[in-house]
Amino acid sequence: MYTQALNARDTEAGAVEDADRVAAFQARVDAEEKIEPNDWMPEGYRKTLVRQISQHAHSEIVGMLPEGNWISRAPTLKRKAALLAKVQDEGGHGLYLYSAAETLGVSREELTEQLLSGKAKYSSIFNYPTLTWADIGAIGWLVDGAAIMNQIPLCRCSFGPYSRAMIRVCKEESFHQRQGYELLLEMVRSSKEQKEMVQDALNRWWWPSLMMFGPSDTDSKHSAQSMAWKIKRFTNDELRQKFIDATVPQAHYLGLTIPDDKLAFNEESGHWEFGEIDWDEFMRVVAGNGPCNRERLAARNKAHADGAWVREAALAYSQKRADRREAARHAAE
Amino acid sequence: MTSDLFTYTLRLADDAAILGQRLGEWCGHAPTLEEDIGLANVALDHIGQARNLYSYAGEVEGAGRDEDQLCFLRKEREFGNCLLVEQQNGDFAQTIARQLFFSAFMLPFWRKLTGSTDETLAAIAAKAEKEAAYHLRHSGEWTIRLGDGTAESRARMQDAIDLLWPYTGELFEADGVVERLVAEGVAVDPETLRDEWRATLARVCDEATLPLPPEGWMQSGGRSGRHSESFGHLLSEMQYMQRAYPGMRW
Amino acid sequence: MTEKTTPLWEVFIRSRTGMAHRHCGSVHAGDAEMALQAARDVYTRRGEGLSIWVVPSAEIIASDPAQKDEMFEPTASKIYRHPTFYEIPEEVGNM
Numbered sequence: 001m002y003t004q005a006l007n008a009r010d011t012e013a014g015a016v017e018d019a020d021r022v023a024a025f026q027a028r029v030d031a032e033e034k035i036e037p038n039d040w041m042p043e044g045y046r047k048t049l050v051r052q053i054s055q056h057a058h059s060e061i062v063g064m065l066p067e068g069n070w071i072s073r074a075p076t077l078k079r080k081a082a083l084l085a086k087v088q089d090e091g092g093h094g095l096y097l098y099s100a101a102e103t104l105g106v107s108r109e110e111l112t113e114q115l116l117s118g119k120a121k122y123s124s125i126f127n128y129p130t131l132t133w134a135d136i137g138a139i140g141w142l143v144d145g146a147a148i149m150n151q152i153p154l155c156r157c158s159f160g161p162y163s164r165a166m167i168r169v170c171k172e173e174s175f176h177q178r179q180g181y182e183l184l185l186e187m188v189r190s191s192k193e194q195k196e197m198v199q200d201a202l203n204r205w206w207w208p209s210l211m212m213f214g215p216s217d218t219d220s221k222h223s224a225q226s227m228a229w230k231i232k233r234f235t236n237d238e239l240r241q242k243f244i245d246a247t248v249p250q251a252h253y254l255g256l257t258i259p260d261d262k263l264a265f266n267e268e269s270g271h272w273e274f275g276e277i278d279w280d281e282f283m284r285v286v287a288g289n290g291p292c293n294r295e296r297l298a299a300r301n302k303a304h305a306d307g308a309w310v311r312e313a314a315l316a317y318s319q320k321r322a323d324r325r326e327a328a329r330h331a332a333e
Numbered sequence: 334m335t336s337d338l339f340t341y342t343l344r345l346a347d348d349a350a351i352l353g354q355r356l357g358e359w360c361g362h363a364p365t366l367e368e369d370i371g372l373a374n375v376a377l378d379h380i381g382q383a384r385n386l387y388s389y390a391g392e393v394e395g396a397g398r399d400e401d402q403l404c405f406l407r408k409e410r411e412f413g414n415c416l417l418v419e420q421q422n423g424d425f426a427q428t429i430a431r432q433l434f435f436s437a438f439m440l441p442f443w444r445k446l447t448g449s450t451d452e453t454l455a456a457i458a459a460k461a462e463k464e465a466a467y468h469l470r471h472s473g474e475w476t477i478r479l480g481d482g483t484a485e486s487r488a489r490m491q492d493a494i495d496l497l498w499p500y501t502g503e504l505f506e507a508d509g510v511v512e513r514l515v516a517e518g519v520a521v522d523p524e525t526l527r528d529e530w531r532a533t534l535a536r537v538c539d540e541a542t543l544p545l546p547p548e549g550w551m552q553s554g555g556r557s558g559r560h561s562e563s564f565g566h567l568l569s570e571m572q573y574m575q576r577a578y579p580g581m582r583w
Numbered sequence: 584m585t586e587k588t589t590p591l592w593e594v595f596i597r598s599r600t601g602m603a604h605r606h607c608g609s610v611h612a613g614d615a616e617m618a619l620q621a622a623r624d625v626y627t628r629r630g631e632g633l634s635i636w637v638v639p640s641a642e643i644i645a646s647d648p649a650q651k652d653e654m655f656e657p658t659a660s661k662i663y664r665h666p667t668f669y670e671i672p673e674e675v676g677n678m
Contacts, residue, residue, distance in 0.1 A: 036648065038645060038647070038648045039648045040648070040649075061366070064360065064361035064369075065361050068360050068361040068362075071357045071358075071360055072354065072357060072358060072570050072571060073570055073571070073573045073574055074574070075401075075405075075574035075575060075578075075583035076400075076401045076405075076583050077350070077380060077383060077384045077387070077400055077401060077404055078384070079583055080353075080357070080380055081377055081380045081381065081384070084357050084360060084373055084376060084377055084380070085373075085377060085628075087360050087361065087373070088360065088369070088370055088373035088374070088377075088628070089628075091360075091361070091366055091369045091370050091373070092370055092625055092628065094366060095366050095367070095370070095608075095610070095625055096608055098366070099608050099609045099610075102591065102609070107588050108588075108589070108591075108611055109586045109587075109588050109589075112586075113586075133574060133583070165608070168607075168608070172628075172629070183583070186582055186583060187582075187583065189582070190581050190582040190583070191581055193578070193581075194578070194581060299361070299362070302362075303361070303362040303363065303364075306362075306364070306424070306425075307363065307364025307365060307368075307425065308364075308586070309483065309485050309486055309489065310364035310365070310368075310425045310479070310486065311364055311365060311586070311587075311589060311613075312482070312483050312485075312486070312587070313478055313479050313482025313483050313485075313486030314478050314482065314589070314612070314613030314614070314617060315587055315589060315613050316482045316483045316486070317477070317478040317481055317482045317613060317614070318590075318613040318614040320481065320482075321614065365589075365611065366611075367610055367611060367612065367617075367621035367624065367625060368621075370621075370624045370625050370628075371620065371621065371624040374624050374628070470620070471620060474616055474617065474620065478613070478617070
């Protein structure tokens with residue numbers, strides 16, 4: 001489950017909304033009431049949610065690919081089963097999220113089309129390649145770890161279906177990070193060569209993981225509105241800091257070095273201070289120029305195109321069956 | 334006896350492991366999201382069966398080999414899985430046909446094996462029987478929809494059935510290993526499953542409006558380690574880590 | 584190309600704890616049998632359920648949130664329906 005706060009909110013273009021309704025809506029949100037699909041909501045709220053939930057769903061679906069890359073080569077049967085179950089879970093989480101978005105009046109087909117055409121965004125962490133088995137551990141530990149930081153507050157999101165989907169996801173996902181960390185622990189304990197492999201994976205995944213929280217608060221114009229709507233509960237920087245504070249000691253336990261020479265513990269604040277994130281790289285990958293952007297979209301497009309005849313067959317069969325039932329009913333009359 | 338039991342258990346383990354490996358290749362690439370999840374469930378069932386069977390085979394052998402050594406450190410001629418399970422995924426119809434043929438056989442097979450005099454095999458069979466029942470339902474329902482769906486899906490499903498049909502004969506082969514274990518009440522005589530297997534396929538294919546091919550010539554060789562050309566590639570991928578980093582813990 | 588939409592089904596699961604079927608999400612499927620299978624595969628991966636209902640989403644009739652007040656407000660004043668409304672002396676014991 002991966003979100004990435006990178007889009008500016010929609011402005012309520014043109015539509016002038018009834019100030020009383022808007023105020024009543026905000027009062028409900030402020031009172032921590034859940035907003036349900038049939039309730040009146042400002043157009044901007046609806047659009048923001050559709051975009052955020054569907055991006056979240058797309059991220060799950062594309063996120064199946066880098067990890068799926070290692071299912072056939074998992075080193076043991078136990079690891080193969082765990083990885084397959086985890087990647088399958090990502091698919092399930094994508095499905096829950098598409099369902100939540102669908103309650104707002106968009107269809108799965110429309111959302112899929114937006115992903116396949118490249119119009120919709122997904123978390124750019126998945127545009128990085130999984131080069132060694134240690135990457136599987138690093139993704140579970142870092143990427144799922146970062147995702148969990150994002151997701152736990154989303155369980156309290158003001159929109160009912162999103163919040164309920166997140167509760168289910170968080171419950172299921174607790175094994176993902178643990179399996180990743182345990183896998184790495186086994187590797188660093190087993191041999192020097194494996195420990196080097198783990199360090200290499202950390203070196204490659206650390207910075208992209210920090211980028212998952214989105215641009216710094218000072219550069220993120222939309223945070224305030226999402227916070228007011230209680231779609232978002234913490235700012236990007238707050239979540240990033242929480243993640244770093246939790247993760248650095250875990251890296252040390254593995255005997256690894258975080259690839260950041262500015263990393264230092266500030267006794268006074270109780271937080272880990274860290275170096276400058278390369279936002280140029282982030283923007284470049286978001287814009288489509290990461291190591292695997294094209295590959296990922298091509299893989300999704302291929303699966304969709306290859307499966308078209310299956311989906312058509314399922315619909316044709318159900319139509320035929322309905323027609324036959326109808327004919328039988330007529331015959332009986 | 335011990336060596337027969339080892340061989341027999343290992344063949345069952347290989348069937349499950351190789352089919353699980355093939356099905357795992359679908360993850361992230363299935364025709365719908367729902368099916369992505371469904372196929373992964375089937376794959377996970379097979380991987381689970383393989384683990385139990387390999388562990389037991391290792392125990393029977395008594396040479397200290399564990400499930401992973403048996404799965405990842407044997408060579409192509411040492412694998413005893415039937416040719417059907419190693420066939421490439423092809424399109425969705427081929428995967429469904431492979432699953433239909435196999436689970437239509439394995440459901441009565443496991444049911445019968447629950448009566449084995451070997452308690453471990455009987456216990457493994459009891460769990461696998463329920464899994465196979467769902468695999469049959471899943472592949473059967475899809476066969477019906479693809480067969481009775483569009484012209485294209487019907488043609489693809491028929492092609493898949495015709496393509497994989499020659500690999501079904503091997504399911505019923507019984508060599509000395511099987512015969513001796515059947516005599517001891519350990520193994521299942523596959524010939525006794527043929528009627529049910531045929532009836533299951535007839536029921537599904539009839540509803541799918543697909544004719545079943547005539548008996549005809551059948552492929553053979555998997556049980557004695559003569560596999561398809563593609564099998565070596567499957568192994569080199571599956572065994573890559575254990576071969577590249579021998580003796581390490583994962 | 585716009586793809587034909589595959590019907591949406593709402594999924595209800597009865598858990599092991601003996602509670603009533605509870606809504607847990609939705610799936611897309613061409614027909615009821617496939618919807619049941621999808622629901623089983625998607626929503627019971629961790630032994631969550633012992634029974635599944637699938638219902639075409641289009642068949643759900645929902646109350647209108649705009650009529651929330653007329654639907655649900657009148658009941659709020661009927662406090663005499665609640666056991667705590669009545670005072671029973673302690674000596675009588677648990678009732």
